[in-house]
Amino acid sequence: TQLLEQSPQFLSIQEGENLTVYCNSSSVFSSLQWYRQEPGEGPVLLVTVVTGGEVKKLKRLTFQFGDARKDSSLHITAAQPGDTGLYLCAGARRSGNTPLVFGKGTRLSVIA
């Protein structure tokens, strides 16, 4: 049983389109992180959310943590080819940001 379910698993869109990817769980997390991973590289942290209902923005990326701290979403506005990659969410069940449990990821492809 996957603790963190990410959807969709794959997403292919045209440059300029908007998209949202989801990370859902039946468990409560003290914090949740979003990473982007490119082929042949390790994941790179994009954001950490810790408060239920929290919204964080990183340029064209908007991250939201659910009120109950069980789910999160990542919205990308006007996607660009450079946004292509594997987006992973990871949750910490205990305070302290560790250990992290990762979802399977959403593989995004943005076509120019």
Add this chain to the structure above:
Amino acid sequence: EAGVVQSPRYKIIEKKQPVAFWCNPISGHNTLYWYRQNLGQGPELLIRYENEEAVDDSQLPKDRFSAERLKGVDSTLKIQPAELGDSAVYLCASSLELAVGQAGEQYFGPGTRLTVT
């Protein structure tokens, strides 16, 4: 500043052979993690070190996997003997402890892609 360094980047071995991976964390990072990432999956934690002490190795298959971080800096992860199902990317990450029990951002290395034939 150099990031997390891993070697080798790629390794192909036959089943039943031993293999070892090496990780050099970011200077000053006291916490080191080894993850395994299977194709189409997210990383799964194998072991976490705080300095030279393994504080979480519950997911490490101890019959064939071993790890060490003797001086609290570099670390090696060994598999002996390797099985076909061990084919995966092995990622090392490190972080700075911000406070007791509070880990900072994890920085990942590029990983070692292991293929067992």
